[in-house]
Amino acid sequence: MKQVKMLVIGRVQGVGFRYMTKMVADQIGVGGIVYNQDDGSVYIEANGTLEQIDEFIKKIRNSPTPSGRVDQLSIEEDSTIEIRNKFSVTN
Helix, strand or coil, rough: CCCEEEEEEEEECCCCCCHHHHHHHHHCCEEEEEEHHHHHHEEEEECCCCCHHHHHHHHHHCCCCHHHHEEEEEEECCCCCCCCEEEECCC
């Protein structure tokens, strides 16, 4: 099991980014959460197998929504984040 937290900067709010992120996570089988930050970025926590997380990161890096744009993506492994069986959108 791999657990990561990600901060996505770019055109990621108001373009369906969170909901498309959930759709991608559901397709791949990744659990976690995604939510908007007050500074205009999007925060993601994700857990899954190494292969699932690698695929998920690739999809996020390329923006899961055609109208979005990822300018910067920071990724950090964090074994302390909560393991979630489903992926959910908050705020």
